[in-house]
Amino acid sequence: MKTPKFLLPVGLACATVLSLLSAFNMPSWANFKDAPKEIIDEVWQVVNREYVDPTFNNQNWQETRRKYLAKDYKSREDAYKSTREMLKGLGDPYTRFMDPKQYESMKVETSGDYQGVGIQLGLDEKTHELTVVSPIEDTPAFTAGVKPKDVLLSIDGRSTKGMDIDQAVNFIRGQAGTSVALKFRREGKPLTLSLVRTRIELKPVKYSLRTEGDRRVGYIRLSQFNAYAAKDMGNAVAKLTREQADGFILDLRSNPGGLLYASADIARLWLSEGTIVSTVDRDGQRESITVSRPAMTSKPLVVLVDGASASASEILGGALQDHHRAVLVGTRTYGKGLVQSVHSLSDGSGVAVTIAHYQTPSGRDINKKGIDPDIKVELTKEMAKNLKADQVATLADPQYARAVDVLGQQIAGMPVEQVVAAAGKPFPAERQPVAAENQTPVATP
Structure with a gap:
């Protein structure tokens, strides 16, 4: 049986290869082929x-197999329930089973076009509560004021207790024009919103040329890393370069x-050589994604990050930071340093499995730790509350304002190391990128 397999850092597919399920340890396969089990x-x-x-989280995984295959299943739904139960024992919210509808939804989202309300959900590893990572810009959720760290309590009156991310997504999505009632908890208080679903085209990149003082600033907002992100980012950098931007602010908040x-x-648009990220599997084998072609631009760069900048955002931010290519401004990132592979199963369902940790070029494992910015700019609850949507990424936004100042220092000729040191934070020696020799490159186009 051939099984499509996808590699991703946060539950989305990004490359397709074929992987043959091994016959090892499958002596009874013929006895229940095409059965629910x-x-x-x-x-x-x-x-x-x-x-x-x-x-396997200190489990006897062979015994786990025997336990679940010894049961009788009257339907695939029964088997799906037991599959989720089996995976729950791993204690890993990122290793998860998706029924055919959920798996199809995941693939649709990867394409950048679906019908829903525009919420990115995560599962809190401590409380196991469904939590908003961020609303997607210009969607019903964003317009209604859904915020990062809002805890999702119910969907159309259905409690989310014990519900996984894929199940929640399945209940929230639906035909454009229909409504869904979502109940949240925000800072201990309940909040119920009725949102009308719409067709959502995930346009990940927005950009503009701004005049800040005597500087021409190319501002780029990247909201997520979907199938269009790299192409759209390249177009933005090219256009802003033609418009003679003096430097760039890349907003990953x-x-x-x-x-x-x-x-x-x-x-690769910003770096000309070296390692971008390395993955380390359970056997300690390291593979590196590298770059060996000229960058699109060498102009100064500042990257804005916060506690909701996760996974692929941390891969990009960590690479630019380790190679001294950019100054990171904001607050510590989320801390999701795991890679999943997604497999299509024989009945159209799918499973995402954590297969590796990733490390930044200097060898940092940021899982559950996050990346500290070079220059920390906190937003207090009061500041965040008073900052209106149309003030974000303007000089009224303290993090953006500081990014403009830092970019000005770079435009004036100050190297990244000196900019960081001038802000009172010595440049860490451990941030030097490790050599990519003896590492197997995954992609070096």
């Missing part, structure tokens, strides 16, 4: 072969991530 064993085999933790290779391709 076939899916359970398919999932077990993928996890057994690829999961990043060889102890509230960007939850997306496609691994989109982040790598965008890094």
Whole structure:
């Protein structure tokens, strides 16, 4: 059986290869082929072969297989329920099963076009509550004022307790023009919103040339790393360069991530050589994604980040920081440093499995730690509350205003290291990129 497999850092597909399910440890396959429990064993085999933790969260994984295959399943829905239960034992919210409808939704989202309200959801690893990573700009959720860290309590009156991300997404999405009632908890208080679903085209890049004092600033806002992100980013950099921007501000705030290779391709627009990111699997094998072609521009760059900048955002930010290509301004990032592969199963369902940790070029593992910006600019709750939507990324926005000042220093000829040192933060020696020799490049176009 051939199984499509996708590689991603945050639950989205980015490359397609074919992977043959091994017959190893499958002596009873012929006895239940096409039966509901076939899916359970398919999932077990993928996890057994690829999961990043060889102890499987200190479980006897062989015994787990025997336990779940010994049961009788009257329907595929029963098998799906047990599959989710089996994966839950890994204690990893990113390793998850998707029924056919959920799997199709995931693929649709990757394409950058779907019908819904525009919310990026995550699962809090401590509380196991569904939490908003960020609303997508110019969507019903964004317009209604949904904010990062809002906790989703119910969907159309249905409690989200025990619900996984894919199930929640399935309930929230629907035909354009229909409504959905979402109940949140924000800072301990309940908040209920009725949102009308619409067709959402995920345009990940917005940009403009701005005059800030005597400087021409190319501002680029990247909201997520979808299938269009790298191409749109390249077009933005090219146009702003033609318009004679003196430097760039790349805004990754509230960007939850997306496609691994989109982040790598965008890094190649700014870097001319070296490692972008390395992945380390359960055997300690390291593979590196590298760049070996000239960057589109060498003009000064500042990157804005915050606590909702996650996964692919951290890959890009970490690469630019480690190579001294940009100054990071804002607050510590989310801290999602894991890579998943997504496999299509025989009945049209799918499974995402954590297969590796990723590290920045200097070897930093940022999982559950995040990336500290070079220059920290906190927004207090009061400041964030008073900052209106149309003031974000203007001089009324303290983080953007500081980015403009930092960019001005670079435009005046100050190297990144000196800019950081001048801000009172010594440039860490451990941030020097590690050599890419003896590492297997995944992609060096």
